[in-house]
């Protein structure tokens with residue numbers, strides 16, 4: 001009898017716990033519901049953010065908000081610009097949810113740890129203070145040299161079309177390495193080097209959708225994945241060590257004082273103070289890991305999609321090229337003043353980031369207190385998803401959102417929060433200028449030399465085919481393009 005009571009109590013407890021998890025929180029009852037099974041199936045089917053948005057668009061667009069059940073709780077997807085503005089501008093009221101809280105014990109939480117992108121409050125301010133100064137003056141000559149190397153390497157490829165996505169990833173990694181870490185990955189000439197192969201292997205493990213759909217799996221050992229991650233972390237540590245050893249005594253302080261230190265040097269300096277280190281060695285490595293992602297995959301994807309857009313919109317390609325030739329004259333690369341004069345190119349860059357935002361969804365935030373929105377109350381501690389892809393593709397925010405119309409950026413008539421290519425508010429992208437300069441220099445070099453087209457049999461001929469973004473950034477599947485040398 002006692003045994004029966006124990007079993008019944010246990011069952012009731014489990015049923016109550018499941019009910020608690022599944023029950024829609026008070027205040028969210030009337031918020032449109034996005035199918036969770038649909039969402040999970042899309043994730044497992046490796047659908048990109050475009051396909052996910054297509055499925056939920058009608059529901060979410062209506063009210064600018066939708067709820068869905070995922071990872072054991074109800075979450076809210078937001079595209080309403082008023083609410084977006086509130087979240088973006090009040091980072092203390094809407095902190096980012098640390099990975100360790102969403103996916104405890106996961107590989108992804110172990111790999112990225114506490115870094116400048118994912119931390120909050122005073123910890124974030126400390127990381128930002130350390131990393132920010134190196135972005136104030138950028139070594140533009142490094143960008144130019146790497147783009148010149150790109151042209152050389154492309155020249156040696158004798159097959160047409162050229163798979164451009166890999167080239168863009170190699171280019172941006174080389175630029176990031178040299179400009180931010182003082183380290184030459186030399187990926188353009190050595191595309192299969194250990195840094196890149198290990199990095200790609202780790203990102204593939206981190207993006208495995210199974211671990212997002214069944215987070216419980218993270219508690220099971222993943223020896224192979226862990227081995228790869230350890231190898232990558234050792235490579236990062238080696239990179240830091242090499243830098244430490246390469247510097248003569250007093251050199252680091254001197255560089256910090258005369259504002260010539262790069263990002264890695266600023267971080268090493270922050271670790272060095274024996275009395276009061278402002279960064280731990282682990283935090284330095286977590287930041288290297290996040291900068292590898294934020295600082296190169298994003299710009300690489302952006303350059304890839306922009307070349308695709310210009311390949312299929314020949315009129316826009318001609319306009320960008322004519323502008324380059326007019327503004328630059330005989331100069332091969334734009335001076336800092338000329339960057340601003342490339343007005344049409346800048347509109348194309350913005351429109352590309354609108355159509356294909358490399359960060360398709362901002363880090364998940366939560367509200368520290370209840371938030372009233374229309375007839376709903378979003379209870380405190382609700383995970384909030386800001387879909388950049390959705391905000392950029394909503395017909396409530398943009399006319400003909402699926403069309404490529406760079407001119408829509410002519411007088412910046414759009415709502416400020418309808419374009420979140422680089423995020424916004426105090427948590428806006430630290431490297432936006434870095435990326436924009438890199439994009440402009442690359443476009444100047446490539447378009448001056450080549451006419452770009454999409455092969456007739458391309459898998460992208462009807463629509464750009466987008467990869468899943470589980471590992472953090474959104475980009476297309478490999479995309480061979482034809483680069484025909486210009487004769488005029």
Ligand code: HEM
Nearest residue numbers: 117294295298299302359362363422423427429430431435
């Ligand atoms: C096309 C290229 C890029 C895009 C589209 C992009 C996009 C973004 C977005 C949307 C955010 C905000 C994330 C959020 O609020 O959850 C962000 C933050 C950030 N990005 Fe970028 N980014 C790009 C390039 C770069 C580069 C080149 C670097 C560094 C070299 C960089 C470093 C960062 C950092 C450190 C943050 C965190 C800022 C903070 O929270 O204080 N990004 N980026």
